[in-house]
Amino acid sequence: MENRNTADLLKALGFRFNKALGQNFIFDTNLLDAVVADSGVSADDTVVEIGTGAGTLTARIADKCRKVFSFEVDEKLKPVLSLSLQGIDNVEVVFRDVLKMSDDAFRALVGDGKFKVIANLPYYVTTPLIMRFIESGLDVESLTVMVQKEVADRICAAPATEDYSALTLAVEVFGTATLTRKVSRTVFRPSPNVDSAVVRIERERNKLQAKDIRLVKRLIRAAFAMRRKTLANNLQSAFGMPKDEATALICEAGFAPTVRGEVLSLDDFVKLSVLMKQKRGD
Numbered sequence: 001m002e003n004r005n006t007a008d009l010l011k012a013l014g015f016r017f018n019k020a021l022g023q024n025f026i027f028d029t030n031l032l033d034a035v036v037a038d039s040g041v042s043a044d045d046t047v048v049e050i051g052t053g054a055g056t057l058t059a060r061i062a063d064k065c066r067k068v069f070s071f072e073v074d075e076k077l078k079p080v081l082s083l084s085l086q087g088i089d090n091v092e093v094v095f096r097d098v099l100k101m102s103d104d105a106f107r108a109l110v111g112d113g114k115f116k117v118i119a120n121l122p123y124y125v126t127t128p129l130i131m132r133f134i135e136s137g138l139d140v141e142s143l144t145v146m147v148q149k150e151v152a153d154r155i156c157a158a159p160a161t162e163d164y165s166a167l168t169l170a171v172e173v174f175g176t177a178t179l180t181r182k183v184s185r186t187v188f189r190p191s192p193n194v195d196s197a198v199v200r201i202e203r204e205r206n207k208l209q210a211k212d213i214r215l216v217k218r219l220i221r222a223a224f225a226m227r228r229k230t231l232a233n234n235l236q237s238a239f240g241m242p243k244d245e246a247t248a249l250i251c252e253a254g255f256a257p258t259v260r261g262e263v264l265s266l267d268d269f270v271k272l273s274v275l276m277k278q279k280r281g282d
């Protein structure tokens with residue numbers, strides 16, 4: 001079912017989609033409701049949406065939760081939104097870029113309680129926006145995001161596959177990712193060149209409790225810095241350690257001296273970090 005009113009409103013107001021801002025909007029209310037259902041939001045939740053667009057997803061989220069803070073960078077959408085979200089009193093649209101806001105500035109607007117993120121993300125900043133939340137000090141409970149299908153595959157990849165990446169592991173440090181649905185490019189207006197998928201990332205609190213998370217993340221970044229190089233070479237460059245020290249560490253952790261980072265699981269990186277800390281006090 002298409003939400004004709006908002007689509008017609010955009011046309012009537014002469015709105016021109018800005019490709020550079022990733023403006024591919026969704027008007028299909030069945031799909032929008034399905035995305036909200038995938039997120040598991042309930043009546044007491046505060047939701048942060050990134051990319052209000054014409055407010056079609058915003059309105060469906062607002063119907064299911066306590067309060068929505070929706071961030072948008074394109075002020076040309078103001079006249080559209082003042083009509084499409086008219087009469088919905090639990091939505092606050094904020095014309096600011098969350099990528100350029102500190103955690104404190106964000107809390108000053110949204111409060112310091114927990115919240116869930118739901119977004120049909122602008123593709124050109126998908127990874128920075130996901131990282132913005134999962135690496136922050138903010139109390140994010142989950143992120144349910146529509147992303148390019150290829151990015152969804154990278155987020156949910158298994159070790160030793162082509163899609164496995166530093167992004168996969170960054171998300172795994174935060175929690176558990178599930179691909180909840182695939183979405184055809186044909187449902188977007190205008191239609192992009194790629195298909196999409198919805199991924200729900202659920203925070204697992206205290207997942208790496210008592211572990212040195214900073215060191216684990218540093219090791220992951222190092223391992224994927226030059227994907228084609230061996231882990232020993234990457235550790236040598238990133239930590240400035242002699243090659244034989246790096247190789248000894250890798251062997252002691254139970255891996256082959258020529259192993260590449262792309263085959264290691266999160267548990268393997270944790271194991272490596274514990275050994276490294278013992279040996280170097282890093």
Ligand code: SAM
Pocket residue numbers: 021022023024025026027050051052053054055056057058071072073074096097098099119120121122123125
């Ligand atoms: N939520 C709407 C929907 O589902 O139809 C719009 C989704 S559209 C893919 C992404 C929206 O994000 C666009 O309206 C774009 O202007 C906005 N946007 C782009 N960069 C942004 C940023 N850094 N912060 C917030 N919004 C952004």
